[in-house]
Amino acid sequence: MKRYNNNTQPIFQKTRTFQLTKVPSINLPTQNYPAPPPIPVPQPKKTALVEFPTSPQQLFREEMLHFGHPQHPLSLIDVPDRFTCTGCKEYGSGKRFTCQQCDFQLHCFCASAPPALKNHPFHCQHQLFLFAKPVKSGMVQSKCDVCNKATKGYAFRCGACSFQMHPCCATLSPEISLSVHPHTLRIVPATSATVDSFACGECNRKRSGRVYHCTVCDYHLHAVCAKNMVNGLRENGHKDNKSSILGTAARLASQVVIVFVESLIEGLAEGVGQAIVQDVAKSGSRSSTPTRRLDR
Numbered sequence: 001m002k003r004y005n006n007n008t009q010p011i012f013q014k015t016r017t018f019q020l021t022k023v024p025s026i027n028l029p030t031q032n033y034p035a036p037p038p039i040p041v042p043q044p045k046k047t048a049l050v051e052f053p054t055s056p057q058q059l060f061r062e063e064m065l066h067f068g069h070p071q072h073p074l075s076l077i078d079v080p081d082r083f084t085c086t087g088c089k090e091y092g093s094g095k096r097f098t099c100q101q102c103d104f105q106l107h108c109f110c111a112s113a114p115p116a117l118k119n120h121p122f123h124c125q126h127q128l129f130l131f132a133k134p135v136k137s138g139m140v141q142s143k144c145d146v147c148n149k150a151t152k153g154y155a156f157r158c159g160a161c162s163f164q165m166h167p168c169c170a171t172l173s174p175e176i177s178l179s180v181h182p183h184t185l186r187i188v189p190a191t192s193a194t195v196d197s198f199a200c201g202e203c204n205r206k207r208s209g210r211v212y213h214c215t216v217c218d219y220h221l222h223a224v225c226a227k228n229m230v231n232g233l234r235e236n237g238h239k240d241n242k243s244s245i246l247g248t249a250a251r252l253a254s255q256v257v258i259v260f261v262e263s264l265i266e267g268l269a270e271g272v273g274q275a276i277v278q279d280v281a282k283s284g285s286r287s288s289t290p291t292r293r294l295d296r
Contacts, residue, residue, distance in 0.1 A: 064097060066111055068132065069104045074111065080236040085110055087132075088166050089152035094232030107231060110154050113167045117156055121174050122146060123163045128156040128170075135164075144169055145190070147224040148209030168227050176212065178229055181219050185212035185226075200225055 062076040068087060074097035082093045086103075087110035097111040098104065117128040122145075134151045135142040141150040146169035157164040174187045180202060188198075188211045198211050198220040210223040228234045 064111065066097070066106065068106070069099060072099045072101050072104070074099055074104070074106065076108075082233070082236075082238045085153070087111075087113075087154040088168065090149075090166065090168065090231070091233060091238070092231040093236040093238050107168065109171050109230075110167045113154065113156075113170075117170065120156075120170065122165065122169075122172075123158060126158045126160045126163070128158055128163070128165075130167075131155055131157050144209075146172065146210050147222075147227060148207070149224060166227075168231055169223065171230055172223060172226060176226065178221075178226065180229070181214060181221070183214045183216040183219070185219070185221055186215055187212050187223070 063073045064076075066074055076095065076097055078095045080093060082091055083096060083105050084090070085092050085096075085105060085107045087106050090107075092107045095108050097106045097108065113130050115130050117130075120128055132154055134153065134155065135157070141152075142164065143149060144151050144155070144165045145163050146165045149166070151164055151166060154167050155164050156167065156170055172187075176185050178185065190210060198213070199206055200211075200222045201219045202221055202225040207222060207224070212221040212223065212226060213219070228239075233239065
């Protein structure tokens with residue numbers, strides 16, 4: 001350390017010293033430890049876009065694997081076009097699960113349908129099981145006990161009796177509140193003998209199947225029309241006009257058959273009349289010939 005006197009000459013003084021002590025080292029065992037596993041780096045989830053002509057921006061980032069289509073994942077989308085569900089074979093619109101690589105599409109309620117239903121209000125006495133194929137009953141198609149339409153695909157079926165219904169019908173309840181009517185609607189018992197005598201407030205027709213009636217006024221609604229408010233058809237401006245097309249075709253076919261039968265009857269009558277006239281003419285000519293011979 002330096003200090004200075006009056007003559008500005010440095011004066012050196014002895015400073016205090018410190019002794020460094022050696023710290024004993026830690027002897028670690030020479031065992032070979034395995035290398036730590038690499039830390040996984042999170043990868044962004046891949047979402048395939050559906051190339052639709054209408055609203056591709058409405059694609060939801062949700063996917064699922066379904067037993068009916070295990071080879072490809074299904075993505076949840078929401079587009080307003082009408083489609084045919086591969087599961088229940090019925091129409092739908094709006095939200096659905098669809099395959100990005102093929103034409104497999106499912107209603108949301110068909111995609112999430114459980115394998116069994118217990119204590120369903122439409123058939124609480126027995127358990128219902130989900131079947132992927134309809135019952136083979138010859139020429140007559142099996143029908144849903146709620147909407148009275150044919151079951152061509154997915155259906156909940158009773159193992160103890162013949163009751164069955166579509167997955168869409170299974171989403172209905174004995175009491176519903178819909179935007180088409182301000183009051184609560186309650187389903188008419190299936191044992192009612194006047195079910196098909198009600199005129200529906202939605203389609204203005206009379207048809208078989210379960211019917212909802214208003215608890216306040218005289219409004220009635222078919223269960224099949226209530227389905228169109230569940231499967232997205234009415235919300236997206238579609239009408240399930242398959243039945244009306246078939247009805248029109250049936251009416252036209254019946255008219256053609258009637259005209260054909262009438263013309264056939266007229267033809268037969270005309271042919272029979274001509275045959276009678278010819279027989280009378282022949283019999284008259286035969287009876288006159290021997291008389292002439294006798295006169296001679």
